[in-house]
Amino acid sequence: MDIRPTRTIAVANEKGGVGKTALVINLGAALALKEKSVLIIDMDPQFNATRGLGIDIGEGALTVYDIIMDEKTHIVDDAILKTAWKGLHLIPSHVDLVGADVELVGVEGRENRLKEALERVTIRYDFILIDTPPSLSLLTVNVLACAEEILIPCQTHPYSFDALDELFDTIEGIKAEINPGLSITGIVPTFFDKRTKVSHQVMEKLRKNDRYQNLLLDTTIRINTTIAESTAAGKPVIYYRSACHGSSDFVELAEEMINPG
Numbered sequence: 001m002d003i004r005p006t007r008t009i010a011v012a013n014e015k016g017g018v019g020k021t022a023l024v025i026n027l028g029a030a031l032a033l034k035e036k037s038v039l040i041i042d043m044d045p046q047f048n049a050t051r052g053l054g055i056d057i058g059e060g061a062l063t064v065y066d067i068i069m070d071e072k073t074h075i076v077d078d079a080i081l082k083t084a085w086k087g088l089h090l091i092p093s094h095v096d097l098v099g100a101d102v103e104l105v106g107v108e109g110r111e112n113r114l115k116e117a118l119e120r121v122t123i124r125y126d127f128i129l130i131d132t133p134p135s136l137s138l139l140t141v142n143v144l145a146c147a148e149e150i151l152i153p154c155q156t157h158p159y160s161f162d163a164l165d166e167l168f169d170t171i172e173g174i175k176a177e178i179n180p181g182l183s184i185t186g187i188v189p190t191f192f193d194k195r196t197k198v199s200h201q202v203m204e205k206l207r208k209n210d211r212y213q214n215l216l217l218d219t220t221i222r223i224n225t226t227i228a229e230s231t232a233a234g235k236p237v238i239y240y241r242s243a244c245h246g247s248s249d250f251v252e253l254a255e256e257m258i259n260p261g
């Protein structure tokens with residue numbers, strides 16, 4: 001029997017547009033290429049991860065909304081879709097998910113709905129990667145309540161750096177109140193542009209900061225328009241154009257995730 005534990009990783013940052021979804025899609029694909037079994041869960045009502053994996057859910061398809069709202073009727077395995085790429089599966093999102101926040105108000109145990117749903121998945125995965133919306137909504141709280149690890153993409157821009165402090169405080173709060181086992185696996189600098197001074201300045205600040213320096217991963221995701229093109233085309237970048245910075249950066253990140261340090 002295979003007893004390797006599943007690593008459940010939230011990709012979170014309350015700041016918008018810092019590369020969360022690109023990280024989930026492309027790290028997931030790079031891990032799957034290295035023969036890891038990967039489940040991506042799209043917990044963002046914008047459903048960018050779903051679209052970025054080329055999935056257009058049909059009428060009546062189950063989504064993450066169904067499994068967190070109506071946990072008794074649905075078999076979670078039935079919401080898992082195969083993507084076009086071996087080893088890479090997805091629980092899709094839908095715009096309906098935007099209502100979950102309000103619909104769950106007053107429901108006891110509302111922050112543990114995703115956790116309970118995932119306990120009923122019978123397929124074993126090496127990695128579960130969960131994409132989150134750019135806000136600390138109940139959806140994000142559900143993700144942080146069930147994850148063991150958090151990966152934080154930080155855009156190499158001063159605003160993104162400044163927002164990290166608040167994010168770390170939020171994580172401390174979640175650890176204290178909901179999920180003591182949660183730990184930050186790493187900060188991944190994104191949109192790094194070696195031609196710009198600000199990119200280098202932010203990297204320097206990350207390296208020197210007491211709170212962040214030990215969490216800074218070796219891999220940096222460089223700015224690369226092929227990443228944006230591939231997402232728009234509904235493919236992970238490694239399957240869109242294998243020879244580009246974006247592809248090599250995510251392969252390197254996958255290696256670092258598998259063999260840390």
Ligand SMILES: Nc1ncnc2c1ncn2[C@@H]1O[C@H](COP(=O)(O)OP(=O)(O)OP(=O)(O)O)[C@@H](O)[C@H]1O
Pocket residue numbers: 015016017018019020021022023044046048132133134190191192221222223224225226227228229231232
């Ligand atoms: N390293 C990169 N280089 C160039 N473009 C990128 C890079 N990473 C992501 N992008 C593009 O930038 C845009 C924003 O990235 P992404 O959607 O991953 O951010 P996000 O944090 O998920 O945003 P949101 O907070 O809205 O969910 C997308 O069009 C994406 O394809």
Ligand SMILES: [Mg+2]
Pocket residue numbers: 020021022044048131132
């Ligand atoms: Mg996103």
